[in-house]
Amino acid sequence: MSETDLAALTRSLAGQFAFCGIAVQRPGAAAEFHLATVPRLAATPRTMFRVASISKIVTAQTTLKAARAAGLDAPADAPAEDILGWRLRHPRHPDRKITLGMLAAHTSGLTDWGGYLLDPGTKLSDWIAKTGKWDAAPGTAFHYCNLGYILLGACAEMLGADRFDHLARRLVLDPLHVAGGFNWSGVPLRTRADRLPTFRRKGDDFLAQVDEKVGDGAISNVDGEDPTGTPWRIDADVAQLSPQGGLRTSMDGAVRLASGLARLDTDPLFTPAHGMIDDPEGRFDSYGWGVQMYRHPDFYPRPLVGHFGGAYGFLGGVWWDAAARTGFAYALNGLPDGDDSDGMRPQERQIFRALAAQIG
Template sequence: MIERYAQAVDAAVEAGAFLGGGMCVIESDGSEQAYVTGQVHPASATDPGCLDAPRIRMRMASISKAATARIACALAVEGVLDLDAEVRALLDWPDAPALMHGVSLRHLLTHLSGLTDAAGYIFERPQSPMAFIEARADEIGSGQGPGRWFRYCNLNFVLAGAVLEAVTGERFDLLARRYVFDPAGIGGGFNWAGVSVEERACRLPIYQRYGDRLERQTEPEMADWGADIVWGDGRGFAFADYVPVRDTLLFSPHAGLRMSVIEAARLARLLGDESPAGTLQRETQWKFDPTAPNGSDCDGHFGEFGLGLTIYRAEPRLPGPLIGHAGHALGFTGGVWHNEATGRSAALFLTGSADLTDGLDDEVFYGAEELALMQFLFSERQSG
């Protein structure tokens, strides 16, 4: 079987001129098989390096959102968190602008908040997520009230991370470790938090393609690798200086998770488990209605959505039923997926990709090479 996986990844990397790629499959019995190939750095680098270690960790972009949402689901099941409580109440935010009125944590996790990324979602300490939204309220709103319209928004998950800290009084990375990483068998972390300096050395920088040029986007060599948290530009931050709720963005709850492809497949398996939190997370919260449009489905990319989960139960281009989340940013292309019918879980990645959404306001459906890998992984022949 591993030979067929290798052939599929090799073909995708070659067809799309990617720098590298890989996949890991976990069968319903828990057996794991992984394969990676390609180069760590472009050929023009002094030492391109062969991508041959499946345990190498990388920034997996928006796949992070599924892990963040899983924390919320676990807390909801425990009775610690009310998903339908207003965010402004959970954050003790009496002066929240009008666009936040009626917005619940469930709205954030399902992209039904009415918020957009029009003003961005990255800011510097000591500004808090609340202060950021207050300062840009005129730009952030979509004009749609909460619960009415699906629009994919990174800011939702930055704010959701702050809510989780406000409700529990715990740092976001510790919540992720307890409710996601330890149960799934994941040694990685958000912006490297909780990962030892020695393990951080096995990291995959991500390069983005701009025509014939590849530019490094993550894991700069001169980063502060001994710090508790390593920000995307290489700056290090200490837990001792961390202020919960205000500083949650330092973990990048929307996109900062570093994992190996093996660990990513384990995340997919956790998302598909039959625990109360897993069942809650997979419940359909929103479904695109083509007869009376109720959101941006992005050509079927988001036809159905759970709590931080993309759902494909009737998408003809994909061999479902699949639940999971994709990641497309800064040269990373990939996803974590679980087949609800067969119990197969898988993760895939391609590096050195171009930005398919460049110049667009929304996500697009999967590129040809990624789509081919998804079809290969979950076709009846491979899953039988």
């Protein structure tokens, strides 16, 4: 498929969505960007937006690097409670310690059934004791859990003796030359001004769900407010950075992150051989430190490592094709109101087919 065909695909998807972006980074070549919006919007490769669960790559890799810097020889096996300083056990399996690897691989037994949006100042230990909901025994089954990634962010803070957003920038984002930050942390005001809200389509219109307003505080949450206190309170404020999904970056940042996966830890922590996968949409195969791994994906001709993202009307993904030494990213912004399925949409499959044809 030619470059013109990818450009035509993005244009055809704009209208179905408020924004469509595809970026490709092949070895020895400048990154290619194909972007299209509905007429009332505009975007460049550096226009920022919320990338949802793509954030988990940065969160888990930050925690892993902080653990190694703290001298942990086997970070995946380190009990999270030893790092956090408070007891973290499955109430029905109190003899099993929950490790960093279990939190990263979604095998801790913790679920999102009780929610994961904490009020400012709420300690994670208090939240989980009062509201936490549990499922399978730790280490025996995969159950995707956003709350586990808030815990990972707290562990990173304890290991690195610094705020999670600062650690993420120093350990992962800056080394990969990815501009952005969690809930706009560290993003200059002039850059915040060049942003796309996350939209939902309602009839013929697109309604902003997130980032229509962005504040000028140190961080800005989905409502445009800075919810944190001063000074920063470890184990009380990390959730306000949304380690599970709050990274803001751009198509340029997304494709840099995709290519940067070649330099990050992509060893599996969980495979189907390890236990049951609670995944009714068939979205998961193997999982590592914030990365999904597909050995034989049904939507692409070669193995892939990366992560999907989807929330508030956004769909996207960053992926590394090791065989082709190529990273790529895509973003679709503006799902129909009420469409909350976790399954892959036909438009995503179109994008993967087009990328496979172009990459060869």
